[in-house]
Amino acid sequence: MLSKKCKYAIHALVHMAKDPDEKYLIKDIAAACRIPKKFLEAILLDLNRSGILGSKQGKGGGYFLRRKPKEVNLAEVVRLFDGAIAAVPCATYKYYESCDECADEETCSIRFAFLEVRNATVEMLKKDTLDKLVKREQKLKSEKKR
16 A cells, blocks of 8 residues: 555646646645645655755745656656565565565465566556656546536
8 A cells, every 4th residue: 555655746746747847836736736735845855855856946946847757657656655566575676575484485476476466566657657647637537527
């Protein structure tokens, strides 16, 4: 399950991806996405440190996307805020840990089942970029109006 912090980050990024050349104030993102301002400040700082966002201080300043919306995928955002994208530690990519109860990892069918789940999940998340999410949201809203 995604943490609230990760979900808020995705909502803020999708909001910003709708007009990627704009600079956004924290208060405006918070209001548009219904995210508590203090919580959003920490999220935007993490996104800034990761290189997904940039920021400019002063008049005409704010947060902005450093990369194009089609270059930012959900796998990257989920890993940034929630760490591993796997149900068991021995099936993770960047956060690998062996399982205490596993006698032989190389022949563990449980590990291989969850490796398949992790691989499929990561592939799906990599395909879902901010650009795709914006387009999907627009499509769903237009279908709802019919």
